[in-house]
Amino acid sequence: xxxxxxxxxxxxxxxxxxxxxxxxxxxxxxxxxxxxxxxxxxxxxxxxxxxxxxxxxxxxxxxxxxxxxxxxxxxxxxxxxxxxxxxxxxxxxxxxxxxxxxxxxxxxxxxxxxxxxxxxxxxxxxxxxxxxxxxxxxxxxxxxxxxxxxxxxxxxxxxxxxxxxxxxxxxxxxxxxxxxxxxxxxxxxxxxxxxxxxxxxxxxxxxxxxxxxxxxxxxxxxxxxxxxxxxxxxxxxxxxxxxxxxxxxxxxxxxxxxxxxxxxxxxxxxxxxxxxxxxxxxxxxxxxxxxxxxxxxxxxxxxxxxxxxxxxxxxxxxxxxxxxxxxxxxxxxxxxxxxxxxxxxxxxxxxxxxxxxxxxxxxxxxxxxxxxxxxxxxxxxxxxxxxxxxxxxxxxxxxxxxxxxxxxxxxxxxxxxxxxxxxxxxxxxxxxxxxxxxxxxxxxxxxxxxxxxxxxxxxxxxxxxxxxxxxxxxxxxxxxxxxxxxxxxxxxxxxxxxxxxxxxxxxxxxxxxxxxxxxxxxxxxxxxxxxxxxxxxxxxxxxx
Numbered sequence: 312x313x314x315x316x317x318x319x320x321x322x323x324x325x326x327x328x329x330x331x332x333x334x335x336x337x338x339x340x341x342x343x344x345x346x347x348x349x350x351x352x353x354x355x356x357x358x359x360x361x362x363x364x365x366x367x368x369x370x371x372x373x374x375x376x377x378x379x380x381x382x383x384x385x386x387x388x389x390x391x392x393x394x395x396x397x398x399x400x401x402x403x404x405x406x407x408x409x410x411x412x413x414x415x416x417x418x419x420x421x422x423x424x425x426x427x428x429x430x431x432x433x434x435x436x437x438x439x440x441x442x443x444x445x446x447x448x449x450x451x452x453x454x455x456x457x458x459x460x461x462x463x464x465x466x467x468x469x470x471x472x473x474x475x476x477x478x479x480x481x482x483x484x485x486x487x488x489x490x491x492x493x494x495x496x497x498x499x500x501x502x503x504x505x506x507x508x509x510x511x512x513x514x515x516x517x518x519x520x521x522x523x524x525x526x527x528x529x530x531x532x533x534x535x536x537x538x539x540x541x542x543x544x545x546x547x548x549x550x551x552x553x554x555x556x557x558x559x560x561x562x563x564x565x566x567x568x569x570x571x572x573x574x575x576x577x578x579x580x581x582x583x584x585x586x587x588x589x590x591x592x593x594x595x596x597x598x599x600x601x602x603x604x605x606x607x608x609x610x611x612x613x614x615x616x617x618x619x620x621x622x623x624x625x626x627x628x629x630x631x632x633x634x635x636x637x638x639x640x641x642x643x644x645x646x647x648x649x650x651x652x653x654x655x656x657x658x659x660x661x662x663x664x665x666x667x668x669x670x671x672x673x674x675x676x677x678x679x680x681x682x683x684x685x686x687x688x689x690x691x692x693x694x695x696x697x698x699x700x701x702x703x704x705x706x707x708x709x710x711x712x713x714x715x716x717x718x719x720x721x722x723x724x725x726x727x728x729x730x731x732x733x734x735x736x737x738x739x740x741x742x743x744x745x746x747x748x749x750x751x752x753x754x755x756x757x758x759x760x761x762x763x764x765x766x767x768x769x770x771x772x773x774x775x776x777x778x779x780x781x782x783x784x785x786x787x788x789x790x791x792x793x794x795x796x797x798x799x800x801x802x803x804x805x806x807x808x809x810x811x812x813x814x815x816x817x818x819x820x821x822x823x824x825x826x827x828x829x830x831x832x833x834x835x836x837x838x839x840x841x842x843x844x845x846x847x848x849x850x851x852x853x854x855x
Contacts, residue, residue, distance in 0.1 A: 312441045312510040313381075315372060318388040321365035323438060325392060328357045329399050330434050336406055337427050348406045358399045365392045380513060387510035391437070391503050398430075398499035405492045412485055422466040426493045429455045429462070433500040440507050449511070452504035453518040459497035463490045513541040514555060520573050523604050523611040524557070542571065552578060556616065567616045569601055576610040578741055579603070583612060585719075585740030592716050593648050596737050617736045619729030623762055626723070626772055637728035637735075638776060642783045644735040649748055649787070652716035659710045660747040660799065662806040663703040669810045670695065676813045680825055695809070698829065701836040705843070706802055709795050711747040719743045721751040722758040749796065752784045753803025760853070761811045763820060770855055777853040797846050798835065804852070805831040827852055 332354040339347030369385050433455045440448035470487045474480055501518065509515045516524075524542070542555040552574030556567035572579065589597035598615035605611075622641075625634045674681040683694050718725065719742025727736040756777045764770070781800070788796030808828035812821040831852065838846060 312387065312507050313384045314442065315384065315388065317368040317372065318365055318385070319441065321361060321368055322388060322392060322441075325358060325361035325365060325395055326434055326437055328354055328361055329395055329402070330431065332358065332399060332402050333427060333430060333434070336402060336409070337424065339409065340423065345410055348410050351406050352403065355399070355403055358396065362392050362396045365389070383513065383515075384510050386515075387506045390506040390509070390515075394499045394502035394506065397502075398496050401492050401496045401499065405489060408485060408489055408492070422462050422490070423493060425462045426459045426497075429459045430493075430496055430500065433503070437503060437507075440504070446508055446511055449504045449507035450518070452507070453501050456497035456501040459500070460494055463494035463497075466490055467494075516542065516555075519606065519609070520553075520611070523573060523606065523609075524555075524571050524613075557613070569613050570598070570616050571611065571613050573609065573611040576605050576608050579605075579610040579612050581741035582739065585743040586614070588716075588743060589737065589740060592652050596644070596648070596735070597740055598736065598738065617727050617729070617738065618731070619727040619734075619736065622723040622726050622728065622759075622776075625728060626759070626762065626769065626776070627764065631772065633728070633730050634772065634776065636730065636733070638779055640728060640733055641726065641735050645748075645751075645783075646787070649715040652745075653713050654715075654745060655712075656714050656745065657710040657712050658714040658745060658747050659706070660750045660803065661706065662750075662753075662799075662802040663699050663706050666806045666809055667696075667699050667703075669813065670699075672813045673809060676816070677818075677821055677825070680812070695829065698832045698836065702802060702805070702832045705798070705835060709799055709802075711749070711793065711795075711799070713791070714745040715748050716743065717746045717748060717751045719746070719751070721754045723755070723762070724758075726755075747799065748787070749784065749799045749803050752780055753800055753807050756780050756853070757804060757807035757811055757824070760808070761815055761820070761824060763815065763817055765820075774854045778850060781848070781850070781853070794844075797848055798843055801831045801835055801846070801848050804828070804848070823855065 332351050335347050335351035335354070339345065339351065366389060369389050372385055373382070433452050436448050436452050440452060443449075467487060467490050470483050470490070474483050474487075505516065505518055505521075508518065508521055512521070541558050552572050555571045557569045557571050558567045572582075583600060583603050586597045586600055598617050600612060600614045602613040603610065604613075620633075622634070622637060625637050628634065680695065682692060718737055718740065720739055725737060725739045727738065728734075729736070759773045759776050759780075762773060764773070784800060785796060787793075805828040808824045808831070812824050815821045815824065831848070835843070835846070
C-alpha cells in the first residue's frame, strides 16, 4: 500500500488513540475499577477528531488528474479509518454496558482478555502491513477475526448452558451481550485487512474473494506472486456477480491475463455448464475455463480474457465501420451456429410467461406503470396484466418448428467483437439452451435501445443497429419458411421493452420502452387470425 504521508500520519494517531481506549477498558476490567471506564470514554473525542482529520486530508489529496490507482489508495485509507472508527464505537458501546453492570465478577475475563489481545495485535500490525511489500501481514490481520470469533463463541456457548439453570439470568445476558460486542469488533479488523489488500491488488476486494482468486490462479501456468498481482474492476452483472480482470503490476495497467468472476454458486455452476456446452456444440465461441472454485453458497470462475470490444462500446465509436462490420460478422456467426445446432424439435419461447414473472420487479422500480385498468371518461386503458393475458392466448399456437442453441442473455455487453481477427465471442452463458432463435434476437434489439446514450447521432446508430438485426431475422425466417416470425418477434420485443424498464431509472426513457411494449401487444390482440398472417412490425418502433 502506497504511503501517503498526510493520511498515514493521521491514521497512526487514530490507531494510537484506539489502542489507549482498548487498554483503559482492559485495565478497568482487571482492577474492577469503573472510573477507568470513564477514562476510556474521554478518548472518544480524540478518535473522532483523528478520523475526521484523515477524511479531510483525503479530500484535500484528491486531484482531478489523479490516476485510478492513486484514487483507490486514498479510498483505502478512508475505508481503514472508517473501519477503525466502527471498532472504537463498539468499544464505546461495550464501556457503557460495563458501567451498568452491578458486578464485573460474573464476566469470564480470560476469553475477553484473549479477544482483546487479538484486537491489540491487529491494531499493532496495521502500520507494518501498510509499509510491507507483502500481503502476509494484511492477511494475518484478517485471520485474527476468526480467532476472536472462536474465543467469543466458546464462551457464549457456556453462557447459554448457564442460562438454562435460571440463575443470574440478567447478569449472564449482560455478559453475553458484551461478548457479542467483542466478537463484532473482529469484523472491523477484517475490514482493515481487506482495505490494505485492496490497495495492493488494485480493487476493493474481500478476503474470501481474494483467497478464492489465489486458489484459482494457482491453476494457471502464468504464476503471479502476491506482490505482482493486480486486478481491474470489470463491473457487476445484473445477477449480482462481480467481474474483475486479473493482470500483473509489472505490465501495462490494462494488460489482463484472465477474468475472475465471483457470485452465487448456482449462477456460476450454470455458467460453467453453459461454457462447456458451447465448447461441444460450437467450439471457439466461448472462453476457456481455467479454474472453478466453490465455497459454501459462493463460487468463482477464472476464465480466458477475450480481446475485442462489446457492442455497447462499438456503438460509441464515431466511425461506424467497426460497428457495421461487427454486426455483419455476428449475423454470419449466428447463421453458422443455427445451422450447426438446429434440431427438429418445436419450441415456444413463452414470451408472455416470461413477462408475467417479471411484472412485480417492473412495478418495484416504476410503480406508475401499474395502471390496473385506468379509465378516463368512456375510454378505458386495460392493465398490463390484462394485455399479457390476451397475448398469451395468441402465443399458445406459436412455436418455432426447429429449435437452435441460443445464448439466452443476448445483450450488447455479452457479445465481443475482435476487429483484428474479425471474430465474435460470447460471454455470460448461464442461460444457454435450445430455444426459438427470436428469443436472442429480440433481447439484442432491445438491449441496444435501452442504452442510456441520448445524443442524436448515437440514437441514430442505435436505431439502425436495431433495424439491421430485425431485417437479418426476417431474412432468416424467409429462408427457413418460418411463417410466424413477425408475431413472435413482436411478442419478444414487447416482453423485452417492458422488462428492461426495471434496469432504467431515467423516467422518460423507461416510459418510451413501456409504451412501445404495450403498443405492440395492443396492436396484436386487436388483429384477427387472418390479419395476423400478414402482420408486419412497424419499423418506427426502433426509433425514438
